Ligand SMILES: NC(=O)c1ccc[n+]([C@@H]2O[C@H](COP(=O)([O-])OP(=O)(O)OC[C@H]3O[C@@H](n4cnc5c(N)ncnc54)[C@H](O)[C@@H]3O)[C@@H](O)[C@H]2O)c1
C-alpha cells in the first residue's frame with residue numbers, strides 16, 4: 001500500500017484523509033466532506049442548480065437551488081473482461097491489437113521513424129482535466145482524466161467476443177487493412193490464438209452483402225430462446241475461464257436496420273422476453289445480446305446506430321437495474337460537427353445549412369451501402385444538432401432549423417481511410433454569409449477504437465459508483481441508462497423522458513464534473529475570479 005499522502009501544500013490534511021492512498025491515486029481531496037478508507041471514497045456533495053419559473057408578466061424568475069447528495073466510490077480495481085460483438089471487424093481487431101501493443105509497450109519502425117504504442121484519441125487516457133489551482137503560484141494544475149477516479153487501466157482488460165465470421169483476430173487484422181505490417185508482426189502470434197465465438201445471425205437485419213463472411217453462426221435464423229441462453233452461457237463461461245470480477249459487453253458489429261416497434265412484441269419487458277421465446281422475427285441480434293446481458297447483470301453498450309434498445313429492452317434494464325448505453329460511436333465527422341455547430345451557434349452565427357458527405361471503403365461502408373442499414377446511420381448522424389439549435393431562440397424560431405443532409409457512399413479503394421466532406425453555411429451580421437468547407441480524412445477504426453476503451457472504462461467505473469440523498473440510508477446505482485457516456489456517442493441514449501445533450505463540450509463537462517463530484521469537488525467554473533478580483 002502506498003505511504004500516507006503527504007501533507008498538502010497548506011499542510012492541512014485532516015484526519016479524514018489519513019487512509020493510505022491505494023497504488024495509483026494521484027491526489028487526495030482535503031475536505032471534511034470526503035472520507036477515504038482502503039475500500040472506498042465517500043463524499044457529501046452540494047449540487048447547485050437554478051430553478052426558473054415564468055412570472056405572470058412573462059419574465060422569468062431564477063431561484064438558486066441546492067440538493068445534497070452522498071457519493072461512494074469503490075477503490076478496489078477489479079479484473080474486467082471486455083467482450084466485443086463483432087470482434088473480428090475493423091474496430092474489434094484494431095482495438096485488440098492496440099491494447100496488446102500498449103500492454104507490451106511496443107514500438108515499431110514506420111516510414112516516418114519509430115512509432116510507440118499509445119492511447120491517443122481516448123479522452124480518459126490522453127486528455128487532462130483541471131484539478132484546481134496551485135495554492136502557491138495560482139497556476140492551473142491539470143491531471144490525466146483517468147486519474148480523477150480509481151479506474152481500470154485498458155492494458156488490463158481481458159478481451160473476447162463473438163463474430164459471424166470465424167476468422168481469427170490476426171487474419172481479421174489483415175482483412176481490416178488498418179495497422180502497419182511492422183506492428184501487426186509484433187502482435188500476430190497472440191492474436192492468432194483469439195477466435196470469435198459463433199454468433200447470432202439474422203440475415204434480414206444487416207446488408208445482404210454480408211452473407212459471404214457469415215461462416216460462424218449459431219443455428220436458427222430468427223430470435224429464439226436458445227440464442228439468448230447461449231449468449232448468457234458464453235458470458236458466464238468467459239467470466240469463469242478468465243477468473244474475472246466482471247464483464248462488459250460492447251456491440252461493434254454491423255449496423256442493423258431499425259426494428260419495427262410492435263405493440264405486444266417489443267414494447268414491454270415481458271413482451272420482449274415472450275417474443276424471444278416465441279422466435280419472433282422482429283427481435284434483432286443486438287436486442288438479444290442486450291437482453292442476455294441485462295439478465296446476466298452485465299453492462300451492454302451499443303456502438304452502432306440501430307434501435308437495439310427498443311422500449312421493452314429499456315424497461316427490462318430498468319427492472320433488472322442493469323446498465324445499458326448507446327448509440328453509435330461518435331468518431332469523426334459527427335464529433336467535429338457536435339463541436340463546430342456548438343461553437344458557431346453559441347457565437348451567435350446562424351447556421352442555415354449543413355451538408356455532410358463521406359465515402360469509405362471498409363466493410364462498415366459496404367454494409368451501409370444498403371438503404372435500410374444506411375437509414376439507421378442517417379438518423380444518428382442527423383439528430384446531433386437538435387439541442388444546440390433548440391437552445392438558441394434568438395437565431396431560430398420555434399421549429400426552425402438548418403437544412404441538414406447526410407450522404408454516405410461506399411468506395412472500396414479508400415478502405416478504412418474515410419473521406420468526410422462538410423459544408424457549413426450560415427448568416428452573419430447585416431446579411432453577410434459564411435461558408436466553411438472541411439475535408440477530413442477520418443481513419444475510421446483508429447478513431448473508433450479509443451472510444452471503445454473509453455466506453456468500457458467509464459461503464460465499468462459507473463458500476464463502482466453509488467449515490468444517495470444525504471437524508472437516505474441506502475446507496476443506489478445511477479439510472480440504468482448511462483447517459484454519462486454521451487461524449488463517445490452520436491445518438492446518446494438517455495433515461496426515458498430526459499433531454500438529449502449533443503453539444504460536445506457540455507458532454508465532456510458532464511462526465512468530468514460527475515467524476516469530480518464523486519470525490520467531493522465542485523465543477524471547474526473557469527471563472528478564475530482569483531485572477532480578476534484585485
Ligand atoms: N469510425 C468507426 O469505425 C465507427 C463509427 C461509428 C460507428 N461505427 C459502427 O461500429 C460498427 C463496427 O464498425 P467496423 O468498422 O468495425 O465494421 P466491420 O464491418 O469491420 O465489423 C463488424 C463486424 O461485425 C460482424 N458481425 C456482423 N453481424 C454480427 C453479429 N450479429 N454478431 C457478431 N458479429 C457480427 C462482422 O462479421 C464484422 O466482422 C458498425 O456498426 C459501424 O457503423 C463505426
Ligand SMILES: O=P([O-])([O-])O[C@@H]1[C@@H](O)[C@H](O)[C@@H](O)[C@H](O)[C@@H]1O
Pocket residue numbers: 329330331332333334335358360364365368377381408418442444
Ligand atoms: O462518426 P462519424 O465519422 O460521424 O460517422 C461515421 C460515418 O460517417 C461512416 O460513414 C460510418 O461508416 C462510420 O461507422 C461512422 O458512423
